[in-house]
Amino acid sequence: MTQYFLTMPHDSAEEPTMESMQAFDPAEFEAVIAAVGAFNTALKDSGAWLFAGGLNPPSTAKTVDASGGDVRVRDEPFVEASSYVGGFWVIEAVDEAAAVEWAAQASTALGSRIEVRALQEAPA
Template structure:
């Protein structure tokens, strides 16, 4: 995707929490730049299957504030594409239509010690910029974040 829209010269993301104060500055681009979509994913422990309903209300309020601040910073930088939190794997229905007819199976398609709990899809100029965003949300949420670029169609 090509982005030629003018952007502010500088964006600063600030998140205050009892654990730390984050202040990270990201330089925006003012010239035409090819942007790549990146998938930032939050792993969760399969044994625990945490949900917002099961969290301490004070901890939940802190997490929601951190996510809102991060999403606002992404929007202001023009980097936000999509985001969401997922229900635990035990709520999944696996659909397999690789044979003669569809087979629906309650539960996840694979057993794993961790699962995808939430994600962001962002646009970034390169891996370094995507990693800076991931550092921000990792620190704000006190969680690991995996960064992966989307595959792009090969040049003809």
């Protein structure tokens, strides 16, 4: 089976965090958390779940560059963008259509768009 990276974008201007999301309407926030929990359970029950996580915003990033011999560490993301990956799942699916179906379920749970990308296979 192929592994797929399902990502949830966030708006860079807003940089939502778990703390800032506490300001959302409590009932709506609770409903999203429950929907994502149900989605995660469905992934696990199906055997598609590998792992998932939420990411802190780009303003917390460090970019490390040792390509020139010296190690340089910058307190910044490696790229500026209007949106960024705020959370992700790595799943296994029999094909892209199955991965897209999981992404559709994630999109419904979150009320957000989801990107689907296959992980590269190891060279033979």
